[in-house]
Amino acid sequence: MKRASLSGDTRRLDLSGHESSDRPVTGVVARYTAGQVVPEHAHRRGHLLYAAEGVLRVEAATGRWLVPPTAAVWLRAGVPHRLVMPVAVEVHGVFIDEHTAKGLPPVDGVFQISALLRALILELTRLDIHAPPSKRAALLGDLFMEELGLQRSLPFHLPWPSDPQIQQVCDALVHDPAHSAAGDAWAATLAMSTKTFHRRFQKSTGLTFGRWRQQMRLMSSMTLLLEGAPITQVALGSGYESHSAYAVAFKKQFGMPPSEFFTSGPRREA
CATH class of the missing domain: 1.10.10.60 (Homeodomain-like)
Structure with missing residues (x-):
C-alpha cells in the first residue's frame, strides 16, 4: 500500500502529486499516533477523509467533525482545516478535482460509508500516484463518485x-x-x-x-x-x-x- 511521506515536524503529508494529478480522483493513506496534530492547511481539490481504524477529528472555522470507521468527512476545495488524532488512526484521503466534484454537496459534512464505498476508498489509496493513467484507475474513480453520491449525511457536525x-x-x-x-x-x-x-x-x-x-x-x-x-x-x-x-x-x-x-x-x- 502506497503511503505519502510525512514532511518534517509539521506532520503534514506531501500531497503535491495529488494536487496536480491528471487523474480526477486520487487517494492517499497515512498512519498517525494518538495525540498527533496536522496544522491548519487547505487543498486546491475537494477531498474525503476516512478513518479506517481509530477516530479522526477534523476542525475548521465553521465547525468540528468526528469521524469513526463508519463515516467520512467531505471538505470542499480551499477550506482551511486541521486534523487531530484522539487515538491512533489510519487516515485515507480521496482527492477529487473541481469538475468531478460539481455533483457533490456545496457544504462540508459527514457521509455514511457503505461496504462498497469503503472497499473503493481502500483500492484508490493503493494506486501509485506516479503511475501512468489506466482504465482500472478511471473505473475505480467513476464507481467511487457514483457510490458516494448515494450516501446519506450524518449528524456528526459540531458548529464552532x-x-x-x-x-x-x-x-x-x-x-x-x-x-x-x-x-x-x-x-x-x-x-x-x-x-x-x-x-x-x-x-x-x-x-x-x-x-x-x-x-x-x-x-x-x-x-x-x-x-x-x-x-x-x-x-x-x-x-x-x-x-x-x-x-x-x-x-x-x-x-x-x-x-x-x-x-x-x-x-x-x-
Missing part, C-alpha cells in the same frame, strides 16, 4: 463559534465534557447577563447552549466507545447521570444505541 468569548466556553467544555456548569454560571464567568450569554451563544453557533453541549458530549463519547470503554463509564465521563439517559440521547442523535454504533470490534457492556 466565531465569538471569542463563546469560544472560551466551548474550548473548556470540549476539554471536560462532563463539566456541569449551567449557562448562568458561564455568564457570570464572562461578566455578562444570562440572557446575553444565551443570545450570543445561539447567534454564534446556531444552537442553544444546552443543545450544543449535548451534541458535543455525544460526539466526544465516540472516542471512548471506540477504545472499548464500558458504556456506563462512557456515560458518566460524558456528563450523563446514567447508562440509560446516555443511551436514549445517543439513539435520538445517531439513530441507534451506542452498543450498535461501531461495527469494528466487539462492544463491552458495563
